Amino acid sequence: MADTVVVEKRKVALVTGITGQDGSYLAELLINKGYEVHGIIRRSSSFNTGRIQHLYADPRSHREGSMHLHYGDLTDSTCLVKIVSQVRPTEVYNLGAQSHVKVSFELAEYTANVDAVGTLRLLDALRTCGLSETVKFYQASTSEMFGKVQEIPQKETTPFYPRSPYGCAKVYGYWIVVNYREAYNMFACNGILFNHESPRRGETFVTRKITRAVAKITLEQQKFIELGNLDAKRDWGHAKDYVEAMWLMLQQEVPEDYVIATNESHSVREFVEAAFKCVDITVTWEGEGVNEVGKNKATGEVIVKVNPKFYRPTEVEFLLGDSTKAKEKIGWKPVYDFQNLVREMVEADIALMRANPVA
Ligand code: NDP
Ligand code: GDR
Structure with a gap:
C-alpha cells in the first residue's frame, strides 16, 4: 500500500495593528488556533507592546516561535513589500489605523494616508509579491462609514454618509478592498464592525475613559469626569467576540462583507449610569447642554461635567x-x-488603579 503523505496547510497570518486592542485579542485567537502570527509594529520612543506583552511571556508564542514582530508602517510601501515577501502570509488582517475619530479632525491628511492609502499599499504589496490569488484579506471597516443616519438599523446595504475625516478615509479603504476583490479576484472581505470595547480599549475612547474615571472616583483618586456629547448612541460589543468574526469571515468559501454588531444601542449617558451602577452609585442629572451635570444621588457630589472641548465638529448621533x-x-x-461588558471594564479598571494609582 502506498504511503499517504499528509501535507499540513500553512497557517501564516500577518496582522497590522497588532499592538492595538483588536490586534492583541486577534493574536491570541490565532495562536490558539495554531497559526504562525506575524505582526507589524511601529517604532516608538516608549513601549507600545503592552497589550501583547503576555504573549512573549507564554513560551508557546515566544520561544516556540508562534509570534514574530516586524517594524513597519502603513505609510511605507517599501517595508510592506519587504515584510509580505518574507512572511508570505496565507491570511492578512489589516487592523492598523489612526483610529480616533476626534483626532482625525486635527490629523485629517495623516488619517487618510494611513487608513485609506495604507490599505491600498498593503493590498498592492500582496499583488507585487504574487499573492493576490492565494491570500485571504480582512479589512477593518467601521460603522463610522454610516455616519449620518440614513436607515435604522444599519446593515450591509445601508448607504454610507461619513461624518469625519476618519470615516471618509475608511470609506476609501472599504471600496478599494471591493475593487481589488472584483478586479484581481482577491479573497478580500470588509468587516463593518460597530464599536467594540474591552479592558484593553485605548484610554481616550469614551467607554474606557468612563470606566477609568469610575474606578478612580471610587478609590478617591479623582473627583469627577468631563465628557462631551452625552446623547450620542452606540451599539457597543466586546472586542473578544468581534475578533472571532474577523477570523470566521476568512474561513468561508466566498469573500463577502459583513456587519458585526450586537443589535442593541445605548447612549453615552446610559453607559455612564451603568458604569457607576457597578460600584453602587446612582447618577442623577441636572441642567441642560453644556450646563448639565451628573450627581451622586447619595452624596449630592458632582461626578460628571460636560465640557464642549470633547464635542466634534460633526457628530455621528x-x-x-x-x-x-x-x-x-x-x-x-x-x-x-452590554451589562457584562461594562462590568468587566469597571472591575478591570478598579484592579488596575488599586495596584497602580498613577495608571
Ligand atoms: P487601536 O487604536 O487600539 O489600534 C490601532 C493599531 O494601529 C495600533 O496597533 C497602532 O499602533 C496601529 N497603527 C496606527 N498607525 C499606524 C501606522 N501608520 N502604520 C501601522 N500601524 C499603525 O484600534 P482598535 O484595535 O480598536 O481597532 C482596530 C481596527 O479596527 C482599526 O483599523 C479601527 O479603525 C477599526 N475599527 C475599530 C472599532 C472599535 O470599536 N474598536 C470599530 C470598527 C473599526 P500603535 O500601538 O503603535 O499606536
Ligand atoms: P467612536 O468612539 O467615535 O464611536 O469611534 P468614541 O468612544 O471616541 O466616541 C463615542 C461617542 O462618545 C461621545 N463622547 C466622547 N467620546 C470621547 N472619545 N471622549 C469623550 O469625552 C466623549 N464624550 C462623549 C463621542 O462624541 C461619540 O459620539 C470608535 C473608534 O474605535 C473608531 O475607530 C471605530 O471605527 C468606531 O468606534 C466604530
Missing part, C-alpha cells in the same frame, strides 16, 4: 447594527451583552 447576515452565513453571534 445614532448607530444601531443589524448583524443578521453574519449570524445566518458565518454563524457568528456575540457572547457578551
Whole structure:
C-alpha cells in the first residue's frame, strides 16, 4: 500500500495593528488556533507592546516561535513589500489605523494616508509579491462609514454618509478592498464592525475613559469626569467576540462583507449610569447642554461635567447594527451583552488603579 503523505496547510497570518486592542485579542485567537502570527509594529520612543506583552511571556508564542514582530508602517510601501515577501502570509488582517475619530479632525491628511492609502499599499504589496490569488484579506471597516443616519438599523446595504475625516478615509479603504476583490479576484472581505470595547480599549475612547474615571472616583483618586456629547448612541460589543468574526469571515468559501454588531444601542449617558451602577452609585442629572451635570444621588457630589472641548465638529448621533447576515452565513453571534461588558471594564479598571494609582 502506498504511503499517504499528509501535507499540513500553512497557517501564516500577518496582522497590522497588532499592538492595538483588536490586534492583541486577534493574536491570541490565532495562536490558539495554531497559526504562525506575524505582526507589524511601529517604532516608538516608549513601549507600545503592552497589550501583547503576555504573549512573549507564554513560551508557546515566544520561544516556540508562534509570534514574530516586524517594524513597519502603513505609510511605507517599501517595508510592506519587504515584510509580505518574507512572511508570505496565507491570511492578512489589516487592523492598523489612526483610529480616533476626534483626532482625525486635527490629523485629517495623516488619517487618510494611513487608513485609506495604507490599505491600498498593503493590498498592492500582496499583488507585487504574487499573492493576490492565494491570500485571504480582512479589512477593518467601521460603522463610522454610516455616519449620518440614513436607515435604522444599519446593515450591509445601508448607504454610507461619513461624518469625519476618519470615516471618509475608511470609506476609501472599504471600496478599494471591493475593487481589488472584483478586479484581481482577491479573497478580500470588509468587516463593518460597530464599536467594540474591552479592558484593553485605548484610554481616550469614551467607554474606557468612563470606566477609568469610575474606578478612580471610587478609590478617591479623582473627583469627577468631563465628557462631551452625552446623547450620542452606540451599539457597543466586546472586542473578544468581534475578533472571532474577523477570523470566521476568512474561513468561508466566498469573500463577502459583513456587519458585526450586537443589535442593541445605548447612549453615552446610559453607559455612564451603568458604569457607576457597578460600584453602587446612582447618577442623577441636572441642567441642560453644556450646563448639565451628573450627581451622586447619595452624596449630592458632582461626578460628571460636560465640557464642549470633547464635542466634534460633526457628530455621528445614532448607530444601531443589524448583524443578521453574519449570524445566518458565518454563524457568528456575540457572547457578551452590554451589562457584562461594562462590568468587566469597571472591575478591570478598579484592579488596575488599586495596584497602580498613577495608571
Ligand atoms: P487601536 O487604536 O487600539 O489600534 C490601532 C493599531 O494601529 C495600533 O496597533 C497602532 O499602533 C496601529 N497603527 C496606527 N498607525 C499606524 C501606522 N501608520 N502604520 C501601522 N500601524 C499603525 O484600534 P482598535 O484595535 O480598536 O481597532 C482596530 C481596527 O479596527 C482599526 O483599523 C479601527 O479603525 C477599526 N475599527 C475599530 C472599532 C472599535 O470599536 N474598536 C470599530 C470598527 C473599526 P500603535 O500601538 O503603535 O499606536
Ligand atoms: P467612536 O468612539 O467615535 O464611536 O469611534 P468614541 O468612544 O471616541 O466616541 C463615542 C461617542 O462618545 C461621545 N463622547 C466622547 N467620546 C470621547 N472619545 N471622549 C469623550 O469625552 C466623549 N464624550 C462623549 C463621542 O462624541 C461619540 O459620539 C470608535 C473608534 O474605535 C473608531 O475607530 C471605530 O471605527 C468606531 O468606534 C466604530
